[in-house]
Amino acid sequence: MKYRVRFKxxxxxxxxxxxxxxxxxxxxxxxxxxxxxxAAKQVGMSYKKAWSFLKTMEDRLGIKLVxxxxxxxxxxxxxxxxxxxKLLEEFEEITDxxxxxxxxxxxx
Amino acid sequence: MKYRVRFKxxxxxxxxxxxxxxxxxxxxxxxxxxxxxxAAKQVGMSYKKAWSFLKTMEDRLGIKLVxxxxxxxxxxxxxxxxxxxKLLEEFEEITDxxxxxxxxxxxx
Numbered sequence: 064m065k066y067r068v069r070f071k072x073x074x075x076x077x078x079x080x081x082x083x084x085x086x087x088x089x090x091x092x093x094x095x096x097x098x099x100x101x102a103a104k105q106v107g108m109s110y111k112k113a114w115s116f117l118k119t120m121e122d123r124l125g126i127k128l129v130x131x132x133x134x135x136x137x138x139x140x141x142x143x144x145x146x147x148x149k150l151l152e153e154f155e156e157i158t159d160x161x162x163x164x165x166x167x168x169x170x171x
Numbered sequence: 172m173k174y175r176v177r178f179k180x181x182x183x184x185x186x187x188x189x190x191x192x193x194x195x196x197x198x199x200x201x202x203x204x205x206x207x208x209x210a211a212k213q214v215g216m217s218y219k220k221a222w223s224f225l226k227t228m229e230d231r232l233g234i235k236l237v238x239x240x241x242x243x244x245x246x247x248x249x250x251x252x253x254x255x256x257k258l259l260e261e262f263e264e265i266t267d268x269x270x271x272x273x274x275x276x277x278x279x
Contacts, residue, residue, distance in 0.1 A: 064232055066182040066189055074174040081174055124172055157276050164272055168265050
């Protein structure tokens, strides 16, 4: 039998999801675009949904993920905290380890 | 940050799913109960859905998974083929390897 192993991973704290593919993409787009609304648009999510995702992640993890500044010519902006960058880095490392195992176990 | 890594795995062939948690449970119950209808009931699936799952898996993998015999006092029965048992065994091994990695990467 030939097959490819596929997987989906996410992180939980006390049974609640704190990180997954959608949240990972959202954070990366915030980092790239410097704006929650632009990032939300990029990942096909409403601003309200994106904001709610971030707030819930922050509450569950007990850390601040995004620093926002209001107003100004370009309507404010958002930057990731060091903790958010660390979380992204760890999630990427975990994903890489799973991907390596996935390849090893797939039968061609 | 503390978190638990969670995962879901499945097997695909040519982009089509051929094995996953639901299918794994269904096959195991068929093996245990010797009947597709009893197994379907056990996993909360209609007989039609279970039969369709099996047929699709067999078509996609190009192997026979279940041998059925009709009639008789107890209304026939079903037994797994050697290939089905091998598939279950391999899926269990894959799951165990992922579970080991999951534990290793979870941060308490």
